[in-house]
Amino acid sequence: MKIDLSGKVALVTGGAAGIGRACAQTLAQAGALVVVVDINLPGAQETIDSIGSGLALRCDLSDPQDVEAMRDRVLTEMGKVDILVNNAGIISYRRGIGAVSLEEWNKVIDVNLRGPFLVCRVFIEEMKKLGWGKIINFSSLAARVGGIEVGIHYAASKAGLIGLTRTLAKEGGPYGINVNAVAPGIIATEPVKRQIAGHEEQYISQIPLRRLGEPQDVANVILFLASPLSDYITGIVLDINGGIYMG
Ligand SMILES: NC(=O)c1ccc[n+]([C@@H]2O[C@H](COP(=O)([O-])OP(=O)(O)OC[C@H]3O[C@@H](n4cnc5c(N)ncnc54)[C@H](O)[C@@H]3O)[C@@H](O)[C@H]2O)c1
Numbered sequence: 001m002k003i004d005l006s007g008k009v010a011l012v013t014g015g016a017a018g019i020g021r022a023c024a025q026t027l028a029q030a031g032a033l034v035v036v037v038d039i040n041l042p043g044a045q046e047t048i049d050s051i052g053s054g055l056a057l058r059c060d061l062s063d064p065q066d067v068e069a070m071r072d073r074v075l076t077e078m079g080k081v082d083i084l085v086n087n088a089g090i091i092s093y094r095r096g097i098g099a100v101s102l103e104e105w106n107k108v109i110d111v112n113l114r115g116p117f118l119v120c121r122v123f124i125e126e127m128k129k130l131g132w133g134k135i136i137n138f139s140s141l142a143a144r145v146g147g148i149e150v151g152i153h154y155a156a157s158k159a160g161l162i163g164l165t166r167t168l169a170k171e172g173g174p175y176g177i178n179v180n181a182v183a184p185g186i187i188a189t190e191p192v193k194r195q196i197a198g199h200e201e202q203y204i205s206q207i208p209l210r211r212l213g214e215p216q217d218v219a220n221v222i223l224f225l226a227s228p229l230s231d232y233i234t235g236i237v238l239d240i241n242g243g244i245y246m247g
Contacts, residue, residue: 067122131176141185
């Protein structure tokens with residue numbers, strides 16, 4: 001069966017780079033009209049240029065006013081959002097809890113957890129009116145097993161997203177809105193490649209599929225969760241990790 005998302009508007013946060021860019025491109029290839037929202041506007045525009053159409057918007061997802069202004073622009077220009085991919089996030093690296101300042105804790109929670117909360121909150125009522133919608137949040141392997149390379153604040157933000165996802169799945173279900181999360185493992189995007197440079201083999205040897213993940217591996221799963229093929233799935237956390245953790 002061919003996945004056809006024509007007529008659907010898909011909003012991808014953090015689509016200026018990495019996994020978000022692959023998701024935006026993949027959803028567009030399936031026919032969706034794509035909006036890329038990112039704090040990095042040139043990067044978001046580059047993604048849209050690679051697709052050939054769509055809308056790139058600058059928005060700092062940790063800023064509630066920015067998120068509301070973004071919602072107004074999207075609804076004015078696109079009329080609706082059918083598919084919401086809350087991919088944007090910042091990675092913080094592991095060290096002892098005593099070395100994590102309150103300021104850094106707040107920043108990571110604000111972007112990774114409060115950001116998706118704000119974005120879901122500004123779009124959910126419009127989605128309920130449509131009677132069909134897909135929300136996909138980005139958790140992480142770190143929420144499943146504790147941070148390996150990443151910090152306690154990152155792992156806590158990604159674990160929080162699981163509770164957010166399941167609670168929103170209960171609210172959205174009666175309106176035909178599926179809310180799911182993905183938990184990627186070690187995906188070879190720029191920040192991750194930088195962090196594990198020199199010890200990649202240590203990870204690869206622990207991954208049953210014997211390779212790091214690629215952004216496209218995640219985008220393929222997002223396409224499934226954004227499509228009618230997943231209409232009876234809600235509230236799940238789908239691991240995309242080559243088998244390094246089997247929940
Ligand atoms: N790469 C991995 O191994 C991995 C593993 C598990 C989970 N994840 C999650 O997947 C998502 C994408 O990761 P990635 O590796 O592609 O990262 P990335 O750094 O390549 O891309 C993240 C994007 O988010 C944007 N962003 C950051 N802060 C923002 C803000 N305040 N407002 C708006 N946009 C903002 C960045 O500009 C960037 O374009 C993240 O949520 C990350 O936590 C990644």
